[in-house]
Amino acid sequence: MNILKQQKSQEAIDLENKYGAHNYHPLPVVLSRGEGVHVWDVEGKQYYDFLSAYSAVNQGHCHPKIVNAMVQQAQTLTLTSRAFHNDMLGKYEKFACEFFNFEKLLPMNTGAEAVETALKICRKWAYEVKGIDENKAEIIVCENNFHGRTTTIISFSNDPVARENFGPFTKGFVKIEYDNLEALEDVLKTNPNVAGFLVEPIQGEAGVYVPSDDYLVKAEALCEKYNVLFIADEVQTGIARTGRLLATCGNCSCEDKNCSNTPDVKPDILILGKALSGGAYPVSAVLADNSIMDVIKPGNHGSTFGGNPIAAAVAIAALEVVRDENLAENAFVLGELFRSELNKYISTSSIVKLVRGKGLLNAIVINDDEDSDTAWNICLALRDNGLLAKPTHGNIIRFAPPLVITEAQLLDCVSIIIETLKQFEN
Numbered sequence: 001m002n003i004l005k006q007q008k009s010q011e012a013i014d015l016e017n018k019y020g021a022h023n024y025h026p027l028p029v030v031l032s033r034g035e036g037v038h039v040w041d042v043e044g045k046q047y048y049d050f051l052s053a054y055s056a057v058n059q060g061h062c063h064p065k066i067v068n069a070m071v072q073q074a075q076t077l078t079l080t081s082r083a084f085h086n087d088m089l090g091k092y093e094k095f096a097c098e099f100f101n102f103e104k105l106l107p108m109n110t111g112a113e114a115v116e117t118a119l120k121i122c123r124k125w126a127y128e129v130k131g132i133d134e135n136k137a138e139i140i141v142c143e144n145n146f147h148g149r150t151t152t153i154i155s156f157s158n159d160p161v162a163r164e165n166f167g168p169f170t171k172g173f174v175k176i177e178y179d180n181l182e183a184l185e186d187v188l189k190t191n192p193n194v195a196g197f198l199v200e201p202i203q204g205e206a207g208v209y210v211p212s213d214d215y216l217v218k219a220e221a222l223c224e225k226y227n228v229l230f231i232a233d234e235v236q237t238g239i240a241r242t243g244r245l246l247a248t249c250g251n252c253s254c255e256d257k258n259c260s261n262t263p264d265v266k267p268d269i270l271i272l273g274k275a276l277s278g279g280a281y282p283v284s285a286v287l288a289d290n291s292i293m294d295v296i297k298p299g300n301h302g303s304t305f306g307g308n309p310i311a312a313a314v315a316i317a318a319l320e321v322v323r324d325e326n327l328a329e330n331a332f333v334l335g336e337l338f339r340s341e342l343n344k345y346i347s348t349s350s351i352v353k354l355v356r357g358k359g360l361l362n363a364i365v366i367n368d369d370e371d372s373d374t375a376w377n378i379c380l381a382l383r384d385n386g387l388l389a390k391p392t393h394g395n396i397i398r399f400a401p402p403l404v405i406t407e408a409q410l411l412d413c414v415s416i417i418i419e420t421l422k423q424f425e426n
Contacts, residue, residue, distance in 0.1 A: 034061030057279035060404035069317035092312035104293035107307035111235035111273035112148025114284035126195030146205030196229035201247030208363035232267035239275035243332030243359030278318035331359035370394030
């Protein structure tokens with residue numbers, strides 16, 4: 001029977017290996033169903049999902065409100081392209097602009113598309129508003145960033161796997177150390193061609209690196225001082241993941257009590273994706289006020305699927321779930337609990353160095369080098385024990401469950417994690 005079960009999963013894996021490009025290295029588990037915080041493999045084994053599709057499924061797998069909105073809209077009108085108006089796009093744009101307190105929204109499909117859109121808006125603003133000479137604009141980015149894998153984006157990545165043999169690369173970017181205000185100001189005061197500063201409020205793919213408490217607010221102030229656009233990539237950190245509606249969360253319309261405990265930062269350009277749809281459909285967006293977004297004219301930018309009726313209906317429902325189910329507050333409270341419980345174990349552990357994060361975006365650093373397979377083997381053991389997570393950068397394991405998780409479920413997961421780690425203690 002075990003052999004038959006293994007063959008059933010292995011068949012699906014073999015099909016991918018034979019017919020699919022090998023651009024991912026997935027954990028060997030074949031999933032066929034999801035609900036809330038759980039997923040099931042093809043043999044029917046249940047797991048806690050502690051990756052949430054890289055924070056796309058913040059609202060939980062197959063949330064009924066989101067699924068119903070998608071189904072109902074799919075039965076009415078799916079796509080018109082932007083050659084015509086549709087009756088859902090304006091509703092979505094109004095809802096999202098009021099939700100995040102911006103004046104304009106440009107709809108796209110994926111996070112990488114949204115980042116590319118923000119870069120284009122920033123450059124056009126630089127030439128038409130700031131007055132930088134054409135083709136001279138530069139955008140500051142941070143080392144160890146992850147903003148996607150398009151040719152332009154990998155041009156300012158320092159990940160050799162993402163870059164090797166994909167050149168020539170796009171010019172116009174200045175790279176500085178993350179969480180280094182002095183480095184940021186050095187570039188701003190010496191380079192008059194800087195148009196924007198693109199930054200992740202927390203560097204997720206790099207290993208959930210949380211900057212200093214005052215980093216974002218002071219970086220925003222520097223951008224304002226030097227007339228540079230502050231661009232926040234909240235594709236992964238946004239939509240309640242870090243315990244607030246946004247990790248930057250300046251002047252948003254939410255009533256999350258945790259917002260008052262952190263300095264407000266309102267980006268000039270906000271980039272959203274992933275959980276903007278609750279993982280049900282590819283939806284991303286760039287938001288800015290009129291003084292910036294109005295540089296975009298007909299024909300400058302677009303997408304056949306960007307702003308389609310299904311995307312609009314799904315995004316509205318997804319944001320309503322975040323608001324109505326208090327997911328930011330739940331992420332804040334349970335994130336504190338998660339780190340507290342793990343720190344109790346880590347204080348006596350030889351296999352884990354530390355836990356870090358905000359809200360329910362967290363990571364543990366394994367006491368081994370990046371080239372080791374220890375973190376991978378721990379994730380295999382976690383899988384065997386009913387919890388799915390994935391290493392990043394070799395010796396770091398990211399933990400990001402759906403934000404609908406309950407305290408009892410979270411504590412159950414903490415127990416699974418600790419009991420699994422004990423298997424690897426020296």
